[in-house]
Amino acid sequence: MSPPGSTTPEERARIKIDAALEASGWAVQDRDLMNITAAKGVAVREFKLAQGHGYADYLLFVDGKAVGVLEAKPEGHTLTGVEPQAKKYAAGLPATLKPPVKPLPFLYISTGSDTRFTNLLDLKPKSRRIFQIHRPETLAEWLSADPLDHWLKTLHAEGSGFYSAADATRPSTLRTRISTLPPLDQGHGGAGQFRNQIEAIVNLERSLKQDKPRALIQMATGSGKTRMAVTSIYRLIKFGGARRVLFLVDRANLGEQAETEFQSYRTPDDNRKFTELYGVQRLTTNTIGASTKVAITTIQRLYSMLKGEPDLDPTLEEEGAQLTPGAAPANAPLPVVYSSAYPPEYFDVIFIDECHRSIYSLWRQVLEYFDAYLVGLTATPAAHTFGFFNQNLVMEYSHERAVADGVNVQFMKYDIRTKITEKGSIIEAGPDTILKVRARSGEKWLKPDEDITYQGKDLDNSVVAPDQIRLVMRTFKERLRTEIFPERKEVPKTLIFAKDDRHAEAIVEIVRDEFGQGNEFCQKITYKTTGTKPADLIRDFRMRFNPRIAVTVDMIATGTDIRPVEIVMFMRSVKSRVLFEQMKGRGVRVIDRDELRSVTPEALAKTHFVVIDCVGVADSALNDTQPLERKPTVPLKKLLETVAAGSTDADVLSSVAGRLARLDRECSVEERRAVAELSGGLSLSSMTAGIVAALDPDEQVKKAREMFGLPASAEPSEKQVEQAAEALAKAAVAPLATKPELRKKLQELRSSHDQIIDHLSRDELLVEKTGFSKDVKDQARSLVSSFEAFLAENKDEIDALQFFYSVPHRDRLRFKDIKALAEAIQAPPRSWTPEALWRAYELLAKDKVKRASGQRLLTDIVSLVRFALHQKAELKPFSEEVRERFDSWMAQQANKGRKFSDAQVRWLEMMRDHIATSLEVEVDDFDYAPFAEAGGLGRATQVFGKELTVILRELNEVLAA
Structure with a gap:
């Protein structure tokens, strides 16, 4: 029994419910003071229902008509068990009242803090948790919806779901319409x-x-x-x-x-x-x-x-x-x-x-x-x-399925590794050693009195080694045209991920120097870009020739669609698998050939993209956990102010922990001592550990059991865990939240730490670790092996293969046969393309493979098959083979004393080019370009006379052999 003057749990719930109803636009009335026309929606308390149905805690009226009930329960009461009671009330409206729908369709059950709703107009009514009762205007709109049969007729459609005649004539709901x-x-x-x-x-x-x-x-x-x-x-x-x-x-x-x-x-x-x-x-x-x-x-x-x-x-x-x-x-x-x-x-x-x-x-x-x-x-x-x-x-x-379906392009990994990247360096102190130091207050000069040793992980944090960046970019430039994209003269669209804004600045400057290009060639696109909106720079990178190279930190790491990107370079490491896949994914998008050539004119097609790994990120252990630093662009000052304002948000606290951990690595012994004095004896590392522990779900559950006196075997409720998490978080950040001088000191330390510019160390390329990765070569080897096995297994089934395997060759190879072979190798689950096969052979036998100087042709499959069957010692584009045979045939004709006029030579060259793309040339082809533009069959007959038939036969036999 409640003490005198106090309220019962149900009364407290009704106070909350009344407030929620009024906030949602309902007029709440006692039954004795009822005026259902006083507002659009009226909720009448303790409404007496038909005999045997009791009283509805709240009967809901919209536009003067009863439409639903609300059943009130005390805080903490489970609600799904009350649903039969609410349904009973909905069917108990006095016979004198005429609702628009019977039984009343809208059922609410609420404690004031937790509310569930059932819509009996749905085909399969199912209660769901809602934040607050719907507005009366919403219920009126739902009641005025077209019945299902009328809805379907207006769409000229038939429903695919099962519904009764009654369902068809009542107002339709979103869930009902979706079911059809x-x-x-x-x-x-x-x-x-x-x-x-x-x-x-x-x-x-x-x-x-x-x-x-x-x-x-x-x-x-x-x-x-x-x-x-x-x-x-x-x-x-x-x-x-x-x-x-x-x-x-x-x-x-x-x-x-x-x-x-x-x-x-x-x-x-x-x-x-x-x-x-x-x-x-x-x-x-x-x-x-x-x-x-x-x-x-x-x-x-x-x-x-x-x-x-x-x-x-x-x-x-x-x-x-x-x-x-x-x-x-x-x-x-x-x-x-x-x-x-x-x-x-x-x-x-x-x-x-x-x-x-x-x-x-x-x-x-x-x-x-x-x-x-x-x-x-x-x-x-x-x-x-x-x-x-x-x-x-x-x-x-x-991604693998997407590549197989032609929805994504595959990637190849290329490593660039240097000695400083992996092992760091030692800056020896000497009489002439003077180092530039970059501080937030500006640049200054330092004469070290002892050697400075740094590790690879320190790069672009406490130390910048320009020669490391320069060597990576120089190697990139040199290998770009010889290994990475050997057929290109211009730089493919390249996206470089840097550690932070300062690192991005250094990369941009060195890229421009190494490539000998101006500002437009390489641009930084980060949150700190000024003058031009980052969105405009992204648009230029996507749609214009320049910039060829964009350097970013996080801004283009996820979601942003830049289809022309063909190189993604990592100059920073990440630990999160999710983030790495998102960053790598900037290169996977397919692009229409014309769209690609509008920004990269010499590109034939986007067949793959290359991930250039300069830091070993692809080989490191990645996990699903988020990094401590979740607010990389929020200044430390703002994070600390947010904590001081009372925030215990997990992302904020995690970022604070990340900043403190990084600051701890940079601080001197004296600086750590000063922090401990201001924090009440806590070190930076202990504050970091406290915050991390406060965010640990296991620690939160443990704390909840302690706070609420639960046995070790009991599972605390979600609300209890939330309260425990808040208590842990507040305790962990208490020194930061309550000590302004400590916050001020941390900001000063963050601003004062210098970044050494190591202009003295010369970097070395680790040649044995630079190049396409072993995985790429293994994949190429597997593809080649599978392709050659496919040829052998299908030599009696596919007409084109019967030609290659027959000795001597039967008849002549036809274009339709090559087209059928192409369709066979491109069909799932193989999904091979001539370009992918060509690239695989090139990776494994570079000295025996020649790149196409123009567009890859379907007839290149002829060259691929002959090379795979070891009928040719060199893999070269079919058009090039045809041209070489044509030149040889022309020389033979000259040696025989057979001379051709200039007009005949032009026609012969057109026939040669047609054979290169179609394997043969026939009389019927003269009705089409390019022959038709030159006069067609009539002109060819004038030029060659009776020799035309002989010429056609000879060229088909010699050039397509």
Whole structure:
């Protein structure tokens, strides 16, 4: 029994429920004071129902009609067990009242803190947790929806799901309409899609039809996730009647890319542009237009909108820049309160692009605020990604499958290793040794009194060795035209990943020097780029000839679509598998030949890309864990201010720990002592360890058991673990949060530490560790072996192979036979291409393989097969062989005294070139280019007379032999 004057748990719950109803636009009334016309929505307390049905805690009226019930329960009460009671109330409306739908369709059960909702209009009603009761305007809109039979008739479609006659005549719901989505392969969206995109859409729709609230789509970088999402969104709007869809990105430039995809998308049924049919808005302000069907924004802006802020600084939409002192959260995830402008039901579906990122900690509650389906898109999911999406992986499409399907291009790894990169160096102190030192206050000079030894891991942190960068870039330049892309004269589009902004600066300067090029040739694209917007630099890199080389840190590491990139160079190491795959993925995208040649004119096609590993990142042990440093672009000062403002957010604390650990490695003994005095005896390393421990889930569970007196075998609740995590975090950062002088000292130390410029050490190339990796050569060897085995196994089955294996050769090889052979080797599971086979032979026998000077031709398969069967000692393009045979034949004719006129020579050369591309030339070919332009068969007969037939036979026999 509650003490006098106190409230019962149920009364406290009703106080919260009343406040939530009023915030959602409902007028809350006692039964005795009932006026159901007083507002759009009225919630009447303790409404007496028909005999045997008791009292409804709240009966909900919209536009004067009863539409639902709300059952109140005390805090901590489980809710799913109350569903039968709510359903009983929904069927117990007095007979004198005439609701629009019977039984009442909208059922809510709430403790004020936890609310569940069931919509009886759904085909298979299933309760779900919602942030807060829906607005009365929303319920009115749902009740006015077209019945299912009318909805399907307006679409000229038949439902694919099972529904009764009653279902067909009641207002249709989103879930009901989704259950009747037409099959994709019936002309409703499959056109222009890759097979993997179709598979993803079909699988996603299957999940939605099963009413699974979350779905994860894993598709390799560059395999068309965004286009797949646009197609899916189109179908959900047109056939599912989705009112509004959110496409969420984590950086502003990715929002621009998504907007472009929507703008260029043409619907498969009537070929109209998506944006002609539905409003698409990329948010640059905190307001969504009334006609917007698809909103594109960052999670940072979305959170700002939910908080009711008038606008958001655009710089805060870039990764890592979302923290502002004073507005920091008290705990993780970020706190979310109800927004009447953007209520939980505002979006029906949310697509989360690049969802491998921080949605699980900092932003999780922002997403869970909405009563919407959540669809995650990523190429590189980590373990917690699967957890967030309830292990509902509806599509798994690997890079290997994407390469086999022609959706991605494969990569080859090329290593450049130097002595300083691996082992560091020693700067010997001598009478003439003077070093330049770079400090935040400017440059100065240092005369060391003892030798300075540094390791490879110190490079571009405490020490910069310009000769190491210079040797890497010089080797890159030299090997580029001899090994990496031997057929190219111009530098392929190259993306270099640097450690930080200063490292990027040094790389840009040295690249320009080594290549002898100006500013436009090599550009830095980082968050600290000024003058030109980074987005404009990215656009130039993607669409213009210059820059040829872009140097970045994190800005282009994930998501950004730059299809022409053919080289990805790592001048920095990473420990995260997810981040490494994302960075490497900048090169995997396929590109149309004409689009590629518009920025790289001499390129024939993008057949592969090269990962140049200068630091051994691809050979190091990578893991799924996030690095300590999760806010690389947020200054230490801002991180410390955020902690001082009360934040215990996991990403913030993890970044602080990373900064302290790095600072500890740089500090002198005296500096460490000063820190300990200001912190109350704690060292930098102990503060770091304390923060890391506070973020450890096992430690949080242990602390929860201790705080709440639970036995070791008991599993604490999620709320108890959250409270324990907050307690641990507050204790760990207490010295930083409560001691301003300590924060000031840490900032001073960060600013004072110098970076030595080692101009004295000369680097050496580790020749034995430089070149294409062993894995690449092993793959080439495997491909060649498989190809040669395929030839032997199919010599009696494929006509073209019968020709090569027959001695003497039977008849003559025809173009249709070569085309059939090409289709056979390109068919799954082999998916081989002439270019890939040629490149494999080149890697294994470079001195015996000659590169094509022009476009790779289908007839090059002839040369490949002959080389594979050891019928030729050298692999050279078929067109080159034809030209050599032609020159030899012409010399033989001259020796025989057979002379040709200039006109005849021109015609002979046209025939030669036609044989090079088509294996033969026949009379019928004279009706087509280039012969038709020269006068066709009539002119050829005039030029050669009766010899024309003889000439054709001789050329076919000699040149295509």
